[in-house]
Amino acid sequence: MSAQDAAEPPPLLLRAALEQLRLEGAIFFRAELTEAFSVESTPNAVAGAVHPGAERLILFHIVARGSCWVYASGDDGERHWATQGDVIVVPFGDDHVMEGETPVACVPIATLMDAPPWDRLPYIHHGGDGPRTEIVCGYLVCDDPLFDPAMRAFPPVFVVRLPDGAAAGWVHASIAYALEQTDPTKAGSGLVDTRLPELVLVEVLRLHLSSAPASDHGWLGALHDPIVAPALARLHAEPERHWTVVELAREVAVSRSLLDERFRQRLGRPPIRYLSEWRIHLAEELLATTDLTVATIARRVGYDSEEAFSRAFKRARELSPSH
DSSP states (O other): OOHHHHOOOHHHHHHHHHHTOOOEEEEEEEEEEESSOEEEEOGGGGHHHHSTTOSOOEEEEEEEESEEEEEESSTTOOOEEEETTOEEEETTOOOEEEEOSSOOOOEEGGGGSOOSOOSSOOOEEEEOSSOEEEEEEEEEEOOOGGGOTTTOOSOSSEEEOOOSSHHHHHHHHHHHHHHHHTOTTSTTOSOBOSSHHHHHHHHHHHHHHHHOOOOSSHHHHHHTOTTHHHHHHHHHHOTTSOOOHHHHHHHTTSOHHHHHHHHHHHHSSOHHHHHHHHHHHHHHHHHHHOOOOHHHHHHHTTOSSHHHHHHHHHHHHSSOTTO
């Protein structure tokens, strides 16, 4: 059996990855930008203030009205055009710019709002006297490997256009809800803390990942690789197994050297290091969401002893499992 025959279809791994996401700190707020405008956002600079302990944020901007350009800050940032109903995703909290069609000096968005923490997020209004673009923004926090900047499963900024259907319908309903709740003319408006941003983000990612072309590097590229994809499927299916590179290579019918090379090319790490990181992630989920003992979790993710697991966990997270 060839490696291609052995590959598990990428959508199955993608579905599993999305189902396991544990998102936190979801909020909605609203911005009104009028032509001409150009604003730069630096989300990770305020990550810890938005959500204590967070080092980075996941952002999405839903274009509720109008249109804008968006791109990652820097000389090589690819420009994307977003129009009404589109969702702009900034998965790693990278600095990025949103601007209109008319060139104008860029303004840091931090100068347009009060410093966090917020009990009522400011309604952002900026720009000239031209046509209006309304943006609904969501901030979330997630430690999942899918949002590890080193893995780069996604581009720094991308735009998702929702196809007609049920998914687009309820996402648009979410937009309407957020606009209603963040209407600056109504008392108590400003900050909306609900599960809607989490649901919207997961659906948008599902749509993006199911149709995005494979890249040369990162997790998404790995899921389309005929050698790495079946290996990932086996590691994810049996993380507790005492895998070796030789055994994993045998399972997917390739040489050890080729498997190691392709993992390094796609994911920037050898197979067993990837497995170790995945085990720590699974353990973190179990510690946060179950009442299992540390010893039980250690065995479930492939460690022979609680002590070995605790050492590995502390190296990875700088905290003991009990914390």
